[in-house]
Amino acid sequence: MAEIIDGKALAKKMQAAMAEQIVELQVKFGRSPGLAVLMVGDNPASAAYVRGKETACKRVGITSFGKHFPADASQAELELVIDELNQDDRVDGILVQLPLPEHLDAIALINRIHPDKDADGLHPYNMGRLMRGEEGLQSCTPAGVMKLLEAANVAIAGKTAVVIGRSILVGKPLAIMLLQANATVIMAHSRTDDLAAITQKADILVAAVGKPEFISANMVKSGAVVIDVGINRITDYEGNSRLVGDVDFEGVKAIASQITPVPGGVGPMTVTMLLHNTIWSYCRKYGITYS
Numbered sequence: 001m002a003e004i005i006d007g008k009a010l011a012k013k014m015q016a017a018m019a020e021q022i023v024e025l026q027v028k029f030g031r032s033p034g035l036a037v038l039m040v041g042d043n044p045a046s047a048a049y050v051r052g053k054e055t056a057c058k059r060v061g062i063t064s065f066g067k068h069f070p071a072d073a074s075q076a077e078l079e080l081v082i083d084e085l086n087q088d089d090r091v092d093g094i095l096v097q098l099p100l101p102e103h104l105d106a107i108a109l110i111n112r113i114h115p116d117k118d119a120d121g122l123h124p125y126n127m128g129r130l131m132r133g134e135e136g137l138q139s140c141t142p143a144g145v146m147k148l149l150e151a152a153n154v155a156i157a158g159k160t161a162v163v164i165g166r167s168i169l170v171g172k173p174l175a176i177m178l179l180q181a182n183a184t185v186i187m188a189h190s191r192t193d194d195l196a197a198i199t200q201k202a203d204i205l206v207a208a209v210g211k212p213e214f215i216s217a218n219m220v221k222s223g224a225v226v227i228d229v230g231i232n233r234i235t236d237y238e239g240n241s242r243l244v245g246d247v248d249f250e251g252v253k254a255i256a257s258q259i260t261p262v263p264g265g266v267g268p269m270t271v272t273m274l275l276h277n278t279i280w281s282y283c284r285k286y287g288i289t290y291s
């Protein structure tokens, strides 16, 4: 029976340490770190994530500069707001909540964020640095997964890691981070032939697919470490809605050595790394290293 990797507990511990650090930083530099989250439209899932991020900011002492726009906000209007936030000395991190309504060009907006304020680590400059193994702002979910693996004492060097999913937000940067940590990395996706044959090779298996309970026990090698990035809201027969991951948790738990739950696994770490990136940018501005 697998050990549960408790992301919620690690997030809580890291956020408590951040709160203490921010008290000191505030005394030293006379202001708190600031994060601006831009949300467009009223997608309920996005609204819930944004609320979660704002609550976490408050908890650790980061000032939120949340901006909510109607679904028909224009590209030009949003670009202007990003330009202003880039110039605003109270703001250390800027994030554009994805997905955006169809008429907007998300890539152009992300590219407009100053790379030093790119709290999501999605700007081409920061992704390029990641690719080259240079320090910098890193995508929150993959960075959170790496912290979880570290905290759970998972050996990475030399192991076979299979990442299912190749999005810019999760799969691709995570594969690069695992490679940097000397795993032998296989990236799987919707065009992968015989996915089960690939996933069965994994010592570390990461699912970032977006399909509820897609990974079943017969796809997992006995003793593997399984990280479930998926967040899927499903409605059961009785009409009750709940969150499930991309992994059949009960089935896979029986054969894995360690596994992350949903909720309470990767999700809380994503939020924690967003706070981390905001503090990192703040410190860099004052010439201090924050790790």
Ligand SMILES: NC(=O)C1=CN([C@@H]2O[C@H](COP(=O)(O)OP(=O)(O)OC[C@H]3O[C@@H](n4cnc5c(N)ncnc54)[C@H](OP(=O)(O)O)[C@@H]3O)[C@@H](O)[C@H]2O)C=CC1
Pocket (backbone or CB within 6 Å): 141, 164, 165, 166, 167, 168, 169, 170, 171, 188, 189, 190, 191, 192, 195, 208, 209, 210, 211, 229, 230, 231, 232, 266, 267, 268, 270, 271
């Ligand atoms: N826990 C957290 O903090 C976060 C969770 N998420 C969740 O993680 C999941 C993935 O998110 P994201 O990366 O943004 O999603 P995307 O939809 O951008 O990417 C999904 C990936 O899964 C691949 N895929 C789809 N179907 C299959 C299949 N049948 N077999 C193998 N691969 C498949 C796709 O392949 P292809 O490229 O070929 O289309 C794609 O690369 C979602 O559930 C999302 O909600 C996302 C961000 C943060």
Ligand SMILES: Nc1nc(=O)c2c([nH]1)NC[C@@H]1CN(c3ccc(C(=O)N[C@@H](CCC(=O)O)C(=O)O)cc3)C=[N+]21
Pocket (backbone or CB within 6 Å): 048, 049, 052, 095, 096, 097, 098, 099, 120, 140, 141, 231, 243, 262, 263, 264, 265, 266, 267, 268, 270, 271
């Ligand atoms: N620019 C951008 N950056 C993102 O990082 C980003 C995004 N857009 N769009 C959407 C996805 C999704 N995402 C999550 C964050 C936290 C939880 C989280 O905290 N989940 C809790 C559960 C929360 C609940 O109960 O609803 C958990 O898993 O325990 C989940 C998912 C960030 N994303």
